[in-house]
Amino acid sequence: MKTKVPVIMSKNFYIIEIFKGKNIFDVFGQEIKKSIKELGILNIEEVKVSNLYRIEGNDIDKKKIIRIAKELLIDNVSEDYKIYRKTKKSLNWWIIEVYLKDGVTDPVGETARKTIIESKILKDAIVKTGKKYYIKGKLTEKQIKEICEKILLNPLIQNYFIYKG
Amino acid sequence: MKLKYAREIEILNYDDKKLIELSEKNLLALNLEEMKKIKEYFSSIGRNPTDCELECIAQTWSEHCFHKTFKADIEYQENKKKENICLLKEIMEVTEKLNYDWCISIFKDNAGIIKLNEKSGVAFKVETHNHPSALEPYGGSGTGIGGVIRDILGAGLGAKPILNIDVFCFGELTYPYEKLPEGVLHPRRIFRGVVSGVRDYGNRMGIPTGNGAIIFDNGYLYNCLVYCGTVGIIPIDKIEKKVNDGDYIVLVGGRTGRDGIHGATFSSVSLKEDIPTSVVQIGNPIIEKKVQDVLLSARDMGLYNSITDCGAGGLSSAIGEMGKDIGAIVYLEKVPLKYQGLAPWEIFLSESQERMVLAVNEKNLEKLISLFDSEDVEAVVIGKFVKTGKLTVYYKDEIVCNLDMEFLHRGVPKRKLKGVFKKREEKSFLYKSKNLKRDILKILSNPNISSKEEIVRQYDHEVGGRTILKPFIGYESRGVSDGVVLKPFYDSYEGIIVACGINPFYGEIDPYYMAGCCIEECIRNIVSCGGNPEKIAILDNFCWGNVSDEKQLGSLVRCVKGCKDYALKYKVPFISGKDSLNNYFKWKNGRIISIPPTLLISGIGIIEDIRKITSTDFKKVGNLIFVLGKTYNELGGSQFYRNHNIKDGIVPKPRPEKTLPLMKKLHYGIKSGIIESCHDCSDGGLIVSICEMMIGGNLGCNVDFSNVLSEKEEIEIVLFSESCGRFVIEVPKEKISEFKDLFENEEISQIGEIIENKKLNGFWKGKKIFEISLNEIYDTWRSLKF
Incomplete structure (x- = not known):
C-alpha cells in the first residue's frame, strides 16, 4: 500500500540503493531495532537500513548510473548496491522510504551532485538522498506509522512512503 | 505605486486590534506598542510598508536580535522593596567596574575577546539553539554549533576556531511516550538527534570538543x-573592524534557500502544537570548513574591512547591523539561490546556513573574489555600503x-516590564540516610x-593536537576532568583553560544563589585544573521560561x-553573553509549561605554563587526602535530596571572602x-568527588569523614x-610541611x-561505617546506557 505520491516525478531518473554487504554487521539496523523495542513494540524480528540516492538528469542511462554507484557512492569492501526505478514490495518485509521534503537542505545530495558533475559522468543532475528501512515482524500498519513518526523520521522535514509486504 | 515583486501591507488604516492580528498572523512577534510605532513611522513617510520592510523590522526588533527584555526598564519588586532595573546594564557594570586591561573587545562584537599574549587574543562565545533543536534535533543542534563557529569567524576580522563546548538539558529518557502531546518529540529522540547533530558538525569541521555537561530533568521535556x-x-x-563608505557588500559561502525563515521571531514566541516547516535549518559543515579556511587566509592578506556572520535574521540582520552607521544598498537578485521561486523578502530574511557577509574595498575586490574562487567557495557582490543612512533593497x-x-x-x-520575586523560605532540614552505601551508589x-x-567519546577532542588536559x-582514561586545557601555539607553553558551571536545581529555590554557585563552580573547575583565579573571564547564558x-x-x-554581585566579588568580568527567553510550551488547552530557570556560566582562564597543571585522578599510594573549605548543611537542591524527592533544605551559598584567597593559594600550590x-x-557532594578521583587513579582510599570540617557533625x-x-586534593607526605x-x-x-x-573504606570517628569496592563504584557510575 502506498500512502503518498513522491514529490518529483521525472522519467529520467534512477534510484540507487546502497546496503551493507553479506556478513557485515548493520549497526544502524540494530540501533533502530533497539529503539523500536523501547517503544514497547516487541514483535520485531529484524531491521535493515539502506541509503537511497535518487538521481535525475537529462543524459542519464543505466551504464552511467552503475558508474556513479560503483565509483562514487559505495564502499567496495562493505557495501553493495541495487538500481531500480520503482520500489518493489517484498514478501515478508515492511518497506519504508524516507525522503527530505522539497526546500529542505540536503547536504549529502548536494555533495553527491557536485561530485557527479566534477567527475564528468553527467552534465547536470538533481540528487535527492533518502533512507530505506526494511522491517520484519508481525506488525500492524498503525504500529509501522508509530515507528515512522517516533523513530525513523521527522514529519516536519521528511516525507515517507510505506510499502506493505 | 504598484509593486511587481513585493507586496504592500496595509497598516495605515488599521486599528489596534487589526495590528495585533497582523503581527500574530505573520509570525512577527511584535506587541501592540511596537506595531503602533511602525504605523507611526509609515504614516510620517506617507505610505504602507512592503512585506520585506515589515519582516525586516520584525527581525531586527525581535527578542533574539535586540534583547528587548534585557534592555527593558523593569520595575522589580522583591519582598515589598521596589526598584527599577535594566538587566543588560547590571551585567555590563561588572566588566566596567573591574576594568581589566586584558579584556579587549567586550559586548560589542560577535564574541568577547581577551588578551592571551602580546600577539594574540582569545575569542569566546556561547550560543543557544533551543527552539530549532526541539523541532528537528539533528539539524537544529548541528546548525547551533555551526552558528557559533561562524560567530567566532566573524569576531574581529575573523578568529580561528580551536575548541567547541556543548551543554545539553533534556527531559528524562525514561519518560513514557504516551504522556507526551502530539508534535513533541520524545526526550530519547531529541537526545540522540542533538548528540549526533553537534557531533557531526563539530567533528567534520575539524574542531575538537573538549568540555560540556548534560542535565536530565523533566522540566526540559517540551523545551x-x-x-x-x-x-x-x-x-x-x-x-x-570598520565598514567604510563605498565598501562593497560581498556574500560568501552557502546558497540561500527557504530554510530558517522566521527563525529569529520564531524563537521569540512559544512552541505550540503547530509549526511551519520552513523554520528548520539543516547544516552543511563541508561548506563551512571551506569558508573558514579561505576566510582566514583572506584575513591575513587584509582583503576586507569588516565581517559578520549571517545568523538569525539572515541578510537583513547582517547587513543592517554592519551598515548601521552608514547605510546600504542591496540588490537581492544577485544573491545565489538554491532554487528559484523565492520572494524578495524570503531572500532577505532566509537563515540559510554557512553564509558570511564581508565589507570589501574596491581595490581588493578582484583579488578577494579570485581567492574565494580558487577554493571553490562562492563569493558574490550583492550591494554597497553608501552613506545614505538608509537600508535600501532592490x-x-x-x-x-x-x-x-x-x-x-x-x-x-523601550519595553516597560514588571517583575516580582517572592523568596521561598529555606527550611533547614536534615534527612537521615537509612543505608549509606545504597544512597551513595x-x-x-x-x-x-x-x-x-x-556520549563524550563520540566527540573528537584531540583533532588539532592542542588538547593537553x-x-x-x-x-585507562577512566577518570573525568574538571575542565579542558589547550596549548594554542606550538612554540610557547601558554595555555587556555575552559570549564563551565550549571545547576538549575538551585534555581528552583533561589536564582540569586544559583547564579553565585554557577559562577563559583565554573571558577573552581578552572582553578582545580591549575588556572589562575585572577585571570578568568566568564560568559553568561540565560535560558528562561515565559x-x-x-x-x-x-x-x-x-x-x-x-x-x-558574585562576579564583582570573585572579580571575574563578563565578556559576552546571550539570553534565550520564552522557552515554554503551550498546550492546546492554554496550559503553559516553562522550563526551570537555567543559567550557564562558561569560563575561560589564561595560564602561562601548561606544564604546571594538575588533573583529578589520584596519583600515588601513601599520599594524603585533604579537603579545602568548610562543609555546611546545604542540601537544598542537592542530588541526595532529589533522589529522595525532598524539596526543602538550604541552597548552597557561595562565600567569596573565604574562597577567593583559598583559590589563590591553591593555584600557587598546584603551580x-x-x-x-x-x-x-x-x-x-564530597563523596562523588572522592569516587571520581579513585576511578581516575585506579586506587583505593581510607577516609575518616568525621575529620571533615563541617558546620554540623x-x-x-x-x-x-x-x-x-x-x-579535594592529594598531597605527598614529604611535602606536608610546605603544604601546611x-x-x-x-x-x-x-x-x-x-x-x-582498591576499596573505599569509610570511617566515622575511627569506626568503619561502609566499604565499597572500586569495581562496584566504577560499574555503578558507568551503569547508565544511553
Missing part, C-alpha cells in the same frame, strides 16, 4: 536546551525595502552524575542580580607542585552537601590516605 560554544584565537592587530528594478537605519536600529520602543548511578563516556584522564509572566521575569532579575591532584566538590551533610568553596605553611589559617582538614587495596 530541550542546547548550548554550543566555540573558542578561537585571533592576532591582536586583526580585532578592529529586487531587479523595484525598491522592495527602504528604511531609515536610525528607525530600524534605534526606533524600538544511587547518586553515582544518577544520570546527572554518572559517566557520560558513551583532555576530558578523560588517568588509568518572561511575560511577572514571576518568571522576577526570578530572571533576581538571577541577574546574583550574577552581578609549585605541592598538590598532585585536585578535584572540585559540586554535584553530588552529621555524616549526611559531610557526604552529600554541595556547599561551595571546597576542593601555605594553607596556614585556612579551613582545611586532613581526611585520609590513598591505599593500594
